[in-house]
Amino acid sequence: MPRTGRLTAAATLLAAISVLATACTGQGGNTAADDPGKDVTLNFWHGWSAPSEIKAIEENIARFEKAHPNIKVQVTGNMTDDKINQALRAGGDKAPDVVASFTTDSVGKFCNSRAFADLNPLLKKSGIDKEKVFPKTLLEYTQFNGNQCTLPLLNDAYGLVYNKTAFAAAGITEPPRTWSQFTEVAQKLTKTSGDSYEQVGLMPTYHGYETTPMRLAAQWSPTYFGADGKSNLAKDPAFAKMLTAQKDLVDKLGGYEKLERFRNTFGDEWSAEHPFHTGKVAMQVDGEWRPSMAKEAGVPFEIGTAPLPVPDDQAADYGKGYLSGTIMGIASGSAKQNASWELVKYMTTDTEAVVAFANAIHNVPSTLAALESPDLQVTPESKTFLDIARHPKSGTTPAQADGGTYQLTFQDFAYAVEKGAVADIPAGLAKVDQQIDTDIAKAK
Structure with a gap:
């Protein structure tokens, strides 16, 4: 499940991610040199904390390790994005190689700062056509300006x-x-x-x-x-x-x-x-x-x-709705990017893995194949959200260089409107536009 404080958390991350940009190498998947066939241990950090969620992650990792016996995965759960960014800045053997984050609103920052590696070269190398694997809306919130620095890992439909x-x-x-x-x-x-x-x-x-x-x-x-x-x-x-x-x-x-x-x-x-x-x-x-x-x-x-x-x-x-979800990426500073890609590829594109994880934590699958899988557990209640996820006019909030700051600016204005503190909504929105443009220019 998502965390309601995603936007607030995203706002506190902006400075940390900006600092991180100066420390990251910006290394993309096309420059990764490690041999994914050799024995290796990956550090995988995620934010899930409920017992059922932890169990689902462990089961998914166990399936991955069985299919890739040379790759061991050290899993650390209940990690906030703030802790993740601190570890990425510090670097070293204990820093995460692979990250799963609830903060879709920070994708623009993650990509713009090169905190996460661009996955496009790795997708191409693996022969994966992302347009045929993932719904269009999910691709919109996992990339920024052509940099596919994250991929969808399950989906939330509202x-x-x-x-x-x-x-x-x-x-x-x-x-x-x-x-x-x-x-x-x-x-x-x-x-x-x-x-x-x-x-x-x-x-x-x-x-x-x-x-x-x-x-x-x-x-x-x-x-x-x-x-x-x-x-x-x-x-x-x-x-x-x-x-x-x-x-x-x-x-x-x-x-x-x-x-x-x-x-x-x-x-x-x-x-x-x-x-x-x-x-x-x-x-x-x-x-x-x-x-x-x-x-x-x-x-x-x-x-x-x-x-x-x-x-x-x-x-x-009628039938459309707002979509977001969990994202998964590879740390640009990781020296194990090819091995890390094997884990990311498995968890985000393997139909069996995606369906099993979605069934376990009651989320919507994030690939087109998983949405249609006969193994997907569908109840009358969940079918509604699966249909929303499939609806061609369901939308999301686009990634931007300032992460979720532009959404916070809009949200603060909306708070003022509902209180009755805004007499002229169009004029107020014009000022909101000015602030958003200023913030994005600074972020760039």
């Missing part, structure tokens, strides 16, 4: 998880498909209690866990940057429309302050006390992991899943 029992009690027979229906259903499902709530149909504020501006904006199919590379938020009406629609929903459900007071009573996102589990929230913007987590928490109601609603004027595109 949709709507809802309480079917609450729907039935409110006389709602199917999930909403358009934003106007979404607003109507959210109001029907909201039950007030004095100056607070017994239940909200949806927690629409941007701090409501996965209900981020980027997740919602994806339903409007926005264009973050123009053909000239400049920030495009003021010119593309999608952003103003999304911000206005979300603010309208906040107001109709009781207003920002009332909703935020209620949100502060919520349990941890990754615990059994999640507000969807406890019935405080009837609809949740979330990923493919939520239904299984809710079942493990023993919820007393039936769970449904659906794509997020789309704007009324884009009803024909």
Whole structure:
């Protein structure tokens, strides 16, 4: 599962990655000279920490080592990107050779700084046509300016998880498909209690866990940057429309302050006390992991899943959603890049390995072949997210030289809009564009 603090974590990494750029050699796969057939031990660092996730990684590595008996993999889990970057800067035998990261928003920085090696030469050497292996959207968030410094390792698709029992009690027979229906259903499902709530149909504020501006904006199919590379938020009406629609929903459900007071009573996102589990929230913007987590928490109601609603004027595109996921790369400073490539290639392109890992941790597979594999375990709930991942109009946030900073700038503006602190959204977006362009120019 992803970590909600990805953007915040990405912001703290920017300085570290910038420093790292001066220490990295920028070595690409075409200059790797090690013999992958010789006995070697690789250091593989990743961020998973839950027992089931650790077990799934260990099983995947065991399968790899069986197929490559000369390569041993020393696995270190629960590693933050901050710790990974510190180790990469320090270098030496204990530094990671291969890294799996949740921070897709930092791909632009990883590539631009040459912290990770360009995998294009290794893909070509192995005869792998990446366009035929990975979905187009996943390739978009794993490369920057032609530098494929990471590859997708599983996929996260975002949709709507809802309480079917609450729907039935409110006389709602199917999930909403358009934003106007979404607003109507959210109001029907909201039950007030004095100056607070017994239940909200949806927690629409941007701090409501996965209900981020980027997740919602994806339903409007926005264009973050123009053909000239400049920030495009003021010119593309999608952003103003999304911000206005979300603010309208906040107001109709009781207003920002009332909703935020209620949100502060919520349990941890990754615990059994999640507000969807406890019935405080009837609809949740979330990923493919939520239904299984809710079942493990023993919820007393039936769970449904659906794509997020789309704007009324884009009803024909219903089924799309926001995509992101885990990335995998090879440290540019590693002296074992060819051997490291064997591990990366196995974990990211081997259909059996990808499917087994996806089944184990309830994520969406990241290759086209794995998405269609008969061995993929598909439940009625997970099928929704698999379909979102396949939808041709599902989108993501593009990689940039400043990593996720441009998203933070947009997100901060969205916070101000939902509070009612912005009188002129188009004018505000124009200022956001200026800030984003300035930050990217500095990063370059």
